[in-house]
Ligand SMILES: Nc1ncnc2c1ncn2[C@@H]1O[C@H](COP(=O)(O)OP(=O)(O)OP(=O)(O)O)[C@@H](O)[C@H]1O
């Protein structure tokens with residue numbers, strides 16, 4: 173990794189708390205433009221908290237969050253969204269009582285170039301033809317796989333530079349998991365950097381350039397995806413238990 | 416028959432006033448999960464301003480109305496910022512109790528300005544009536560119906576089609592995810608309270624139109640509670656239907672009960688909305704149109 177480039181996203185010694193609970197402990201990480209980076213870790217290790225810290229939904233007690241080299245630690249969530257960060261949250265969390273179209277529209281809430289929205293929607297339909305068929309349906313009536321598509325579409329509607337994905341494989345049948353990761357690759361090829369949080373380590377490492385491993389709030393491993401796949405410690409702790 | 420239709424018409428005009436208060440209640444509940452029992456005070460304050468500017472300062476009624484709209488919206492925002500914002504995350508029950516306290520404080524403030532006498536609101540309708548065939552209706556009641564239709568219709572269109580309305584619905588459903596789309600939850604809260612305070616102000620104006628306003632207006636506006644219980648706490652359409660049901664039942668009762676069931680005494684019509692509410696709470700606690708998962712306090 174060339175270290176002269178400015179990372180798209182950087183954590184410098186980030187410590188995040190929920191009340192007295194110390195969740196992220198001195199986390200430092202970097203995501204460069206054009207990368208797919210994955211964050212692996214077991215339940216409650218702090219993966220979602222890492223994403224929330226990136227978006228400013230929780231503010232670190234110490235340390236810095238940088239986007240494009242700017243210290244954004246004190247920025248609001250909407251400022252960060254405007255700067256090109258968007259998220260597919262854990263469990264998709266669509267606005268279930270709103271239509272699919274409205275879900276996509278809210279994804280573009282901060283966009284100023286309203287004239288391009290229809291074209292962007294068309295691109296999402298190309299990726300997910302099913303979404304187009306369901307456009308005027310309430311999002312809550314969609315199947316799990318379809319909801320995943322809308323959640324990804326919603327996140328893309330803000331035209332992010334960095335897409336955060338919180339456990340995209342969760343609750344999906346194996347075939348849909350594979351499709352989901354195919355889509356991540358496509359999005360990446362179209363020029364968006366991706367930071368994907370996963371428990372399904374094999375799957376995530378198969379598409380990622382690099383990976384970090386989080387254990388009770390501490391980064392314990394950081395390496396290229398290939399090295400992590402070969403790492404005996406990894407194989408034992410994370411790869412063996414997954415099919 | 417004439418008497419019956421006349422009672423229906425009166426019921427609809429009552430419903431107009433109840434709907435204005437109830438829709439405000441629903442807007443705040445939907446977007447902030449707060450049960451706002453301070454609506455009666457917002458209504459009194461709103462009416463006070465109209466009275467003040469129209470009769471004490473002697474501006475035209477319409478100018479006074481405009482000033483009162485602005486002042487009400489500002490009051491709504493200030494109340495939300497100072498009293499409600501610190502309560503975010505507290506149990507819904509505690510916040511509801513807090514709004515009852517808020518109602519008391521604001522009512523004292525409003526009554527201080529209003530005094531103890533009935534004050535004219537300075538409206539142009541006065542005691543004039545319109546007649547169609549055998550039916551007669553006070554002009555201010557017609558105005559109330561028209562205003563309620565226009566305002567509630569505008570609110571519904573706003574929620575359905577505007578960008579901010581979309582954001583408000585999103586925040587109502589899932590605040591955290593709305594935040595991650597770039598929605599400013601602070602503006603959503605502020606706007607909800609502003610809208611709601613303005614709707615309450617209009618209700619106050621129409622309670623006071625013709626007859627004048629005094630502290631009993633707050634009692635009248637409390638009937639928004641049975642209205643939202645009947646219609647469902649989280650449905651604007653439900654609030655409208657609830658308002659019609661409560662308004663018409665009340666009006667029919669006041670027309671027929673004194674002669675048919677005199678034993679129930681005078682003023683029974685004022686109790687009827689609450690009876691309807693209790694019956695509904697027993698059979699369908701989430702209201703006719705509300706969502707089942709909405710909990711009751
Ligand atoms: N809002 C919150 N308030 C208090 N504690 C929280 C909150 N959110 C998360 N936590 C705690 O912080 C720790 C890390 O949670 P986090 O959601 O980041 O884990 P995770 O790695 O995403 O887990 P999972 O794989 O189950 O999604 C957990 O112990 C969790 O209980």
Ligand SMILES: [Mg+2]
Pocket residue numbers: 219220221262338
């Ligand atoms: Mg998580």
